[in-house]
Amino acid sequence: MRQVILHMGISLDGYIEGPNREIDWHVVDDELHQHMNDSLRPMGAFLHGRVVYELMEDFWPTADADPAAxxxxxxxxxxWREKPKYVYSRTLQEAGWNSTIVRDVVPEQVAALKAEPGGDLVLGGADLAAAFLRHDLIDEFRTYVHPVLIGRGKPLFADAGARLPLRLVETRTFGNGVVLLRHRRAREAG
Structure with a gap:
């Protein structure tokens, strides 16, 4: 069965973006970017919130059209363009690039998606992660901790709701100072 994997970059103080949605503090070099490509390539689909989808849609559909890229x-x-995307939004009316709009996080629908063949499901976005957490739908947490304190902004886990025991299953330090922390649910990590 496919797994739901939260995959997010965060500051050391736990924010995914600054107070004005800035992400210019992310430290992404070739080593980290290649790691991301290699880990996301085999995934089955992206599960995006509206904000993450719009951020991605703003750049990635045509990023390879630039011969200097x-x-x-x-x-x-x-x-990104070829991978199926499920965009969770109550307001978005249409989404391109192999995307399906989903209005609400419904556990039975997520379970059906997990039961389909293919690679794991990559979850992105703090609000969407909070909804998945409320329904106990996240199997693995991959946080990429960037070596910066930004002081304020949008936290990844504003309200986790309840204690959730996790087990560290991998760490990796990249040359640019970013640290991958990979955790699984304690009940599944053994």
Missing amino acids: PDIIREFAGI
């Missing part, structure tokens, strides 16, 4: 950027543009 680095190969690593061109590679991810193809991965």
Whole structure:
């Protein structure tokens, strides 16, 4: 059965974006970008909130059309564009690029999606993660901790709701100082 994997970059103080939605503090170099390409390529689908989808849609659909774009950027543009996307939004009326709009997080629908063949499901967005957490739908947490304190902004886990025991299953430090922390649900990590 496919897993739901939360996949997010955060500041050391736990924010996914600054107070004005800035993400310019993310430290992404070729090593980290190649890791992202390699880990996201086999995934079955992206589960995006509206904000994440619009951020991605603003750049990635045509990023590989620029002949000056680095190969690593061109590679991810193809991965993102071709991968099925489920965009959770109550307001978005249409979404392109192999996307399906979903209005609400319904556990039975997520269970059916997990039961389909293919790679795991990549979850992105703090609000969407909160909804998935409320329904106990996240199997794995992959947080990429960037070596910066931003002081304020949107936290990844504003209200986790309840204690959730996790087990660390992997760490990786990248040359740019970003640290991957990969956790699984304690009940599933053994």
